[in-house]
Amino acid sequence: MESRVGLTRATIMLSVGMALSGTAGLFSVSSGQPTFNVVFFRCLFGALALIGWLSLKGGLKSLFSIERKLWPLVLGSGICLVLNWLTLFEAFHRTSIGFATIIYHLQPFWIVLAGGLLLGEALSRHKIGWICLAFLGLVLTILPKLGDVQTNRNWLIGVGLALVASLFYAATTLTTRAVKGVKPDVLSAVHCLIGCIAFLPFLNVATLQSGYAPVWGWLIGLGVIHTGIVYVLLYSAYPRVPTTVIAAASFLNPAAALLSDFFVFDRSVTAMQAVGLALILLAGLGVNLGWPFIFGQRRALSQKS
Template sequence: MEARSGLTRAAIMLSAGMAISGTAGLFSIESGQPTLNVIFFRCVFGAIALVGWTCLREGWKSLFITQRALWPLVLVSGVCLVLNWLALFEAFKLTSIGFATIIYHLQPFWIVLTGALLLKERLSRDRLGWICVAFLGLILTIIPKLGVMRADHDWLIGVGLALVASLFYAATTLTTRAVKTVKPSVLSAIHCLIGIVVFAPFVDLTALQGAGNGMWGWLVGLGVIHTGVVYILLYSSYPRLPITVIAAGSFLNPVAALLSDFFVFGRSISAMQGAGLILILLAGLAVNLGWPFGFGSARRVAPSQES
């Protein structure tokens, strides 16, 4: 019973983190800053929030990773994360927040595929079925935009960047799962520090001249809320959850992004996209609550083994 309660708590944390993260595109666009500036200051304010949180909860000594064998994975996961931000935030500008986020959420399928083929994780038929339902919902949300993609080359570039971002984020998730001994807040803080180092040479200082308090408000929010709060929630839940639950829960992110597009920028959602969103929500809820898929008893499906 205690283990089930812990799994439920982790699933709730994952869902909350993913839903909040879906509004990151809104903050980045509203800041009015170039993408490299947005990412740099996200890392700065995110690092401040995460280091402060860790020092208050665990003490400053917890910020140091003593196991040298973990550093390569920590560095790889951090680089993948900040490159993921770079590609995704630029995709927001070239397409739209909602559409880029939808394409970006091909990443759960890279995670599931990698988990099955490389990590030899066993997948139940029920969860595989619900993942397929979510994939169908994803397709339904993309179809109405196909015509726009053919006419606008920026849209095509944006789609490509969103796809690249999804690959980087999948790599971040998998490498993060391999460093479970590192506290989530410490890992997130190190990732932000890596981002500061990587993007500091590319900050456009002229774009900051004459910027009002509103711009700084969006950037601080992006760092504190979408990096500090969200990554504490996500990295606290990842080690406690199987890959399929992470994949399904992450679909809450595009729902929040599409709603941001609708209520803030007036970009309407078509009936087909609405149907896709319903399928995505249904699949995420079903996996988190352990609903059976179809009829018959649940069976375990192991990844194929070829000699």
Template sequence: MNTESKGTLELTAAMALSGTLGIFVVESGASAFNVVFFRVLFGALALGGYVLARGYFRGHGFTPKKLSLAALGGLFIVFNWVFLFESYENTSISVATVVYHTQPFYVVLLGALFFRERLTAAKAGWIGLAFAGLILVSGVTPADFAGGGGSYLLGVGQALAAALLYGLSTIVTKRITGVRPHLIALVQVLVGIPLLLPFADFGAMSGTGADWGWLIGLGLIHTGLMYVLMYSAYQKLPTTKIAVLAFTYPAVAMVADWAVYGHHIGLVQALGVPLIVLASLKVSLAKSPRTVAGSTPAPAPVASSRR
């Protein structure tokens, strides 16, 4: 098996794992804050063990500035997870995941806003098309804005907020050079432990029982194993293939949501999916006028981010 084929298998596996993340979150029965707290806790143990075993702490490349940027990215990434997981409860895994996959457009817009990266007319057009698709996928109608949408409208907003936070984390983390992405991810999950500790409700976990397995799985599988596979694949694949394979994540998430919970998006909503996919690919594969070396965060697919 050649290097690119191996990378393809690794990234496909990572994105497929990411697509099952929502099942683990819902089945754990825990609140979003508790889920994220234990995800970063168990994820830090998994990533820390891997980094230690590979000897990555030696010559880590961190400076005070780079460490601060990694910590700031961690702040954005952990609260991005909180919003995304809350969105699962108020909408569905399928809708939340597709709405959340507008992350690349936020990265482009934030880059133009904060770093004066050129926003071409073509990119602006694709972003406009993507948000037209977003409106279709969300299923939100004018009546929802008049007060009839309730928690569903809130859930769509939470998924959008999660995507925005992911975009902020990506922008910040792209400014870190000369540091292995595994180490950046480790810092981000370590930062999440004290950040989320005040919000964690340990009393609510007393009757969790066998559901601890879902939380441990989020840390070991969806943070430790998934990140290792993803970062290994990135070193072997061209950008074009990474961008295409990233859509394994929402595809698996939608199938899993239908298979386990019977949720599926309607016909009109389905029309918006190819618009988002096409626009995301066009934006992701467009040549950037300014190339910045570094790594993107991975909460969710890298997006994920990540994811």
């Protein structure tokens, strides 16, 4: 009974964390600030929130106990993470929150390809099939806009930035896996501090001075909610729920992003784009859960029986 209650609580934490993470674009765009400013303050307020969390847990000393040999990987993963935020937030401005978020969900496929090509991991025909389906979805999402590229190159640049963001996130995941013995909340706090240092020279103070009061609400929310609270919720839930629950809950992220687009910014997608985006999400689910592509294995099993 206790384990069931614990699983339910962890599932709720995971679901809330995923849904909240899907509204990061809403906070970014609504702030009205340049992308460099948005990322800098996400890092600043996110670092403060995570350091506060570590202090409450009595784990603040962990920030200063990372082994020296791990620092190249910590720095590399941190730089990839903040560049991922930079390119994704810029993609939000150039395309739309929902559209960029779902393009961004190509990240699992880069990880699978990198594992197969660089790390020698098995790359099965089923994984290759899901990857091909995801890129078919990408083609379908772009096709309706190709005629507008001459007059709206901004949109195509936004798609490219969302793809680059997914590559940076895949690189973050791969490098973070190699950082052994460092807790996720400690690593995230360090990553935010790296972002503060990296983006401080690009801070545009003039736009902050001319901005209106709610700007700070959006920026603080982006750091405290989407980097502090969301990360704590997700990292607390991940070890306590099965992979199937994580994969299902991950749909709440793009769902929240699309709802933000529709209800706040009155943006929608065409039928073809909807099919393409659905294929990307379906393929992501197939890769994460290890489904056989086109249910080939199930047919083979039924023939044997």
